[in-house]
Amino acid sequence: MLSIKDLTVNVNDKQILKGINLEIKAGEIHAIMGPNGSGKSTLSHVLSGKAGYTVTGGTATYQGKDLLEMAPEIRAREGVFLAFQYPVEIPGVSNIYLLKAALNSIRKHNGQPEVDAMDFLTLVKEKVRLLEMDEKFLYRAVNEGFSGGEKKRNEILQMAILEPKLCIMDETDSGLDIDALKIVAEGVNSLRSPERSFVMVTHYQRLLDYIKPDFVHVLAHGQIVKSGGPELALELEEKGYNWVEDNQAAA
Amino acid sequence: MNTAIASRYTAEYQTIASSLPGQTLPWLRALRAEALAQFAEQGFPSPREEEWRYTNVSGIEKKLFAPSADITVGDINTDWLKSYQIENAWVLVLVNGHFSAEFSVLTDLPEAVSVMSMADALAKQPAQVEKYLGLAASQSEHGFIAFNTAWFSDGLFVHVPSKLVLDRPIQLLHIVTGDDAMATTRNIIIADEMAEAKVIETFVGNDSAYLTASVTEVFVGQNADLTLYKMQSESEKAYHFGGSYIKQARDARFTHHNFAFGGLLARSDIHADLDHASECELNGLYLGIKRQHIDNHTRINHLKPYAISRELYKGVLDDRARGVFQGRVIVAIDAQKTDSQMNNRNLLLSDDAEADTKPQLEIYADDVKCGHGVTVGQLDEKSIFYLQSRCVDEETARNMLTFAFANEMVDKVKIRGLHDMILEQLLTRFPQEGVNKEWL
């Protein structure tokens, strides 16, 4: 699905990612954990094509194609979805409008006709129920005036409707209370399939209690310093990030 | 100002004076003569005047616009005209400054309500007109008002009596055709105590260089509620001056929605005087493309305590267009507990576009809550990326965001026919790709 090799990235001439290697196969869930400032959001942004990052070396291959060559919207239409750490408010554009625009862009990209209005509404309402949101949210401007938790839930709602192949979730758990966290986790779990992969970026292992990862990677100072199974997350929780950072310093 | 210009107009005046309405009324003859003299002295406003500092009307002065003696509707496409009529409204049509009975829809009016042409009102109820004409618009304010008073050839007269709630809107459809034509119209709208009404002013023209000079005086009685909509979609070669001058009584509510879309050079004045606990809401949207110059000048006079004013003007400027917003809020020494908020937001879509914004708060009372905010900026890159990450290409994302910025003002219009017309105007001025009307 996604293969990242020796990826190095600069922001304003400062190297932030210092040679990332990551192999993600279809159906897998990878958790990327790391302290604040380690480069987690940078990695998520570079994969989804945000401007302002300079790739100075390495590759990211998505389904056999050079991901870094594609415009952000093409990546999205090809099935890469970023759930933002800080979702953006878009006054004047309703949630439902954006969902329709997004879904139809994907369909057009795949040579399919526009979605039928009734089918669309049925689909959207089903997902709204799944995430236990109020239907009124659909008609409100994207994220405008939403609480932190509502914004995160809205990201997962979009993800559920657009059915991406590669879901990158940047700190989706932050700002969620425990009930909301469970609902979001259920939403994500319902999307799990052998064709869909997840990259869950998180600071804490809390989310991983509800969404079981296949692999856990620890990112520190722009490098993956340790990889393992779900038990690594627990170990981290216990020993703190200093443990891996110390290891890295020793190495 | 160039007095040569003024004298050309004053000489021209003698040739049409006898055809103007109300010339048998001594008070009006005197008023017009006074206004003419004032204009001869003042001429059109100059950028040296503080309230005209961003707008140079010398383009108007270079021409000699001619009033038409009658309606001359020969070249008007009826379907085109009808496309601007709001469904379910009472419509009064003025063509080249003259009332057209043929195109107007004034049937089924409640008996107590007057909706008629100004010429009709001067013939049938001159005392009413005399009482209000010039009461809200001061002729000494600037040359366009004096010009209008001297020249007006017709207009709309509305009187809604006390306690009457009009369930259908009244529309003034103002059409000008022909190069160098001039349409000078004067309107009076009166809503008596506890009355409620909605009045729509629409200004359109064919593709020629003409001058519209319109003055509307509005009187909102105690506890009355009046909403005035203005959409000017003049020809892209036209000059437009349209002033609305409002007097609100105690507890009166007035809402204005100003959509300034057309004209090579367009200026709107919206000046309101507020009494005790009056509420005044001014909304505006101006769109400039190509070389358009669009100026909106608002003034809210808080004269008495407890009045509330809310103002939001948004501008979208592309190409080499220039938008001007001057908003004055004056809080008199007696106007304690005034609550006023003024905002102006500008979106520049090109490096050559320009926005001049000048909010002015003049506060003479000490116990008030007054705020203002101004922004001039480009589309937000974070928002563009967010939309791109949701499969939307960059150009479409820009169009969506531009549309959304402007549409906030369109969405405030609750009269469906008018809302849809304004939406259409908005969509024809900016790239439509990216905005799917069916999805809205």
Ligand SMILES: Nc1ncnc2c1ncn2[C@@H]1O[C@H](COP(=O)(O)OP(=O)(O)O)[C@@H](O)[C@H]1O
């Ligand atoms: N636009 C930027 N300009 C300069 N430094 C940046 C910028 N964005 C991120 N950084 C730096 O890059 C590092 C990684 O940031 P980020 O990817 O946001 O970390 P994380 O998501 O792991 O908390 C931090 O040191 C941060 O200060």
Ligand SMILES: [Mg+2]
């Ligand atoms: Mg981050």
